[in-house]
Amino acid sequence: MKSVFAKRSAFAKRESRSGMIFTIPAALIMFGLVVYPMLYGFFISTQKSNLIDKWEFVGAKYYIQLLTDAQFYGTLKTTALFAACVVIGNLFVGLLLAVLVNQKIPLVNIFKVILMLPWLFPEVVVALIWKWLFSPLFGMFNYVLFSLNLIDKEVDVLGQPNSAFAGVVFVCIWKGYPIVMLMMMAGMKNIPQERFEAAAIDGANKWQQFLNVTLPGLRPILLVASILETAWWFKHFTIVWLMTNGGPAGSTELISVDIYLQAFTNFNFGRAAAESVIILLLLMFVSFIYSRVLHDEN
Amino acid sequence: MAGTRTNFIATRIATYSILIIMTFLIFTPIFWMISTSLKTEAVMFNTPIELIPSDPTLDSYKNLWSAYPFLTYLRNSVFVVSLATFFSVSISTIAGYGISRFEFRGRSFYMAFLLATQLFPSIMLLIPYYKIFKTLNLLDSLYGLVIVYISFTIPFCTWMMRGYFNGISKDLDQAASIDGANRFRVFGSVILPLAWPGIAATAIYAFIAGWNEYLFALVFINTTERKTVSLGIGQLIGEYRVLWNELMAAAFFALVPMVIIFIFFNRYLVDGLAAGAVKE
């Protein structure tokens, strides 16, 4: 009995050391480069400062300002809704396409390359092209609708709050699904073929195989994808800013836009930093919820 | 058997329909991009809109090389992003394996910490990063940018590789070490070859993230000779005026290396050496 326990703790110690050796390079870089900026951010969120030579401690002033500002909550709500729509869209489209191209069917490799294309574009180009395509006077969207005689007056997709919201969500999904698709494709490669065969023998059809073999097998990757996607799209700036500037009337206004405004237009870094810290805490909470829900063993 | 046959046809039709719709949605903007790049400024906003330019010209493309040092931009981007991707993926793969396989104190904290770095709005990182790199004398330097991009991509890549390694059964590790291999041998010779699809996906992500990154390249690089492709493209978007044809031509050109990279790595995604390797 005793010897088993003794072996265990020696094993655990060896485990621990090996684990650390593997993970130290990454830890060094991240600690060196990211911890300082984040601590810096925490620090300046309590200061009224020009970041050069004037520092005035103001404590939680900016936090209180933000947490009692209705407009701040409004923007958070819009951002959360935007992120939710885009993430769900990306997960759905990415997973669906990954399953489709995982089949051994003719031309599948060509489709794989085509489906990756949106992600290879820089965000500015994506935003500007789609903005142009949606333009009532000069865009293909209206042109096609007119030609097919479906409308008799221009449709301004980005001009009304609801359609503008849908429009930017659509474009972000267009740009964002490939990374999810990529992750799913890699994840599916590691689901052993035997499991599918066993399920088929048990009489499961394609759909049931998907539910009972593919999805569970993808769980670790799905968790990673959900968390990171949520974080990325919650912090998103470029595509929406270039397409609608947060309009019409704030219906597509994202929190990153306000952080930029506070930091570089108003030169109010204290407030921008406080906002960033709030976002950080919010996203950490959300990630925590995700890992509970998706219940990853690790 | 007839049921399965209809099933088979239905699946095929559904698959191809969806793929074709996606292709259409993807090609429409690309088509418009190419069409715009072949127009002159005078006809850019003609109505009714010209899907195919009546008087196409390659001037925008020629201007890319003559008016701007686009070749230099391309060279810089390839250098920075390749280096950053290589180091980032290497370090992350090793770290991801470590987290996946070993129980060590602070493991959850480590993962949470890596994650937390991705949750902070990057615009606020700008100034502290700038100060750090000024102290290291790495401003206006391509090497400095490499390090910046490594720091940006490590968290995601580590998480991705860890998730991926979690999907490779630990039984394989056991089997290999029973056969007498030590930890590093197990990693290098047995598990790593199975990880290529994950590594490929991670590498593609890191490459594209670096290639399209704009804000930090903008603030860190001053000299024209060191600018990257994304800066070259960004310059064509002015406050008063967008040089549409040149912008589209530049974007098209910037796509090419990435498509090449993707096709190269696609091999590993397809031929995943993992397929069927595990017996349960």
Add this chain to the structure above:
Amino acid sequence: MSRKAIAAGIATALLIGGIGSISAEAATKKPAAKPAAKPAAKPAAAKELNEFLNPTCPAKPTTLTIASAVILEKPGGLADQNNADEFMKKCPNVKVEFIGIPSNNLPEKLTTMAIGGNLPDMYMHFTSFTGKALQMRIFEDLIPLLGQDYVNGFDPLFLSEAIQGGKLLWAPWVAIPHAVLYRKDIFEKAGIKTFPKTFDEFLDLAKKLTVDTDGDGKVDQYGWAMVGTPNGSGAGRFHTIVLNAGAYNLKEDTNGKFISGASLKGYETALQLYGDAIKAGVVPPGYTTTGYPEASAQLATGKGVMMITGPHSMGIIVTQNPALKGKLAGFPVPTANGAPPITTLGQHGYAISRSSKNKAVAVQYIKFMLSTKQILVYNDLEYRLPSRLKAQEDPQVKSGMAAGFVNALKGKVWSDSTASFLGSVVKVDYDAYSEMFLGKKTAAEIAKEADAKIKKLIADNA
């Protein structure tokens, strides 16, 4: 203390050197230029403090670094490049290096460089940067460096914005006052002979110009190419309307306290004009995404006829559609009830960093590029109005397409507050007209909300 002495010494040296070099440098220029300037008589010398085409070159090789947004623009960048090239010809041991920053990204890059202590010798300064420059104290006072006599050669309107607390923060280069830019050819075709003086007249004119030109049943020409995007460009134009309705968004009262102008009737009137224009259909569809480039394109293609903007838009439109050269002009912005119009300068120029080690060379460069010949290059490319009084008198500036804009400068000019939170106040402006577009609230309601928001901003930033 010694700093002042050095500055005074430099100023004196420059004065003497400047006058001396014009006459003494026979190798580079024909002495016929201004031989009469030789005597150091102060009154006569003031006139000569405009031309510095023969700069005093530094003794050892120097690199002059300049952060510029203009260098990346077309065609304006050619002016920046021309200045550098010509200067380097005169001073072969000086290398002028531009750090090109797209103007959309100027705030974040300049601010980061400033905070990181990494500013170049000279940087481009737009009026909106003033508050930040003051807070970071990154500029060198140019009055001692340029000399008071030289400074007197600037248009006082420009100086009123550029001099803060008795210091000259930047050397003004050009300005783009707002007026109504219009298509002369379309006006002629429609037989328009007089310009609207009130908002009502303006709206009526826009309605008259909104027609179906090719008879296919669809309107394809709109009277007002409005910049309706919720950003600084759109807000700037909206604020010009607000000003001409007798209101404003933010200003400092005589006690230095900030006050909101959104409670004035004029703010509501301006919103009403915007709302009426949309309802009347005189604005091309897609106005919430029509930014500056898009509105310029509308004028270039004849989709829009009138646009509130500065004269540089003419340069951009002519580049897009060369056939329009000579067919664009400007008239003063109409006012709510016919009162004299107010405009904004929209100027920019170059500042010298306090941390620069090459201030003397920078001063030479600034005087060089502000010499009449050089400054007219920029004016020729983009129709921007020069900051130097002498250059303003040049026929190239006053005649032709820019005439209407030059006249706008003779009226009343408004300068934005240097409040650090002005950016948020501007946001209140564009949120306001965006709400007006939706048509769900009345102008009075929106103005009241805007006023409350601005007052809160003032309180939060006290």
